[in-house]
Amino acid sequence: MTQLVPIKMITIIALDSLQNRLVADLKNCGIKGYTIVEVEGEGLYEQHFTDWEGRNIRIETLASDEKVLSIMKILSENYFEKYGVIAFVTNVEVFRKERFD
Template sequence: MFPSTRKLLTIITEAVIEEPLLRDIEALGAHGYTVTDARGKGHRGRRDATWGPNANIRVEILCNDESAMAIFNGVRERYYENYSMILFVSDVEVLRPEKF
């Protein structure tokens, strides 16, 4: 079995929008995702996961090109104006590409 290329979308954002964000990315074509707590420092200052309103999450989604563009555009249109968020896309090699 040879690896196949898929897109890895990574979204780092405010934990307060986790539930609606996950519903949206599924509706936009994600078959699955991984969510982890995140902390760090950026343009809007230092954020840690110790206080709910100040918590961040990291959402990772493996998908095909079409789903990646739909999720990228949908998330940008719905959330970028009002929430701290970064989203980046990478090409990755995966086994069992039919899962993504």
């Protein structure tokens, strides 16, 4: 029987204009797959009210501890100070961990 195994899920919330750059960074860290959805919300930078201001996206991917640390380092060095990017990590469990690691 297949068992659940622990892995990390990293969630990144950013302006859609950063999508291609963020995806390239994820791939450079060895990420095999990701999910991107458009999101709405309000926080420190308040809600966007028009499309010309840009839309927000949420990128989620599953990764090993090592890859998560690499991604967070890139985000810290290249995004957090310049853009309204938010990132957080969640412990999750998956079947077929080899597909994500």
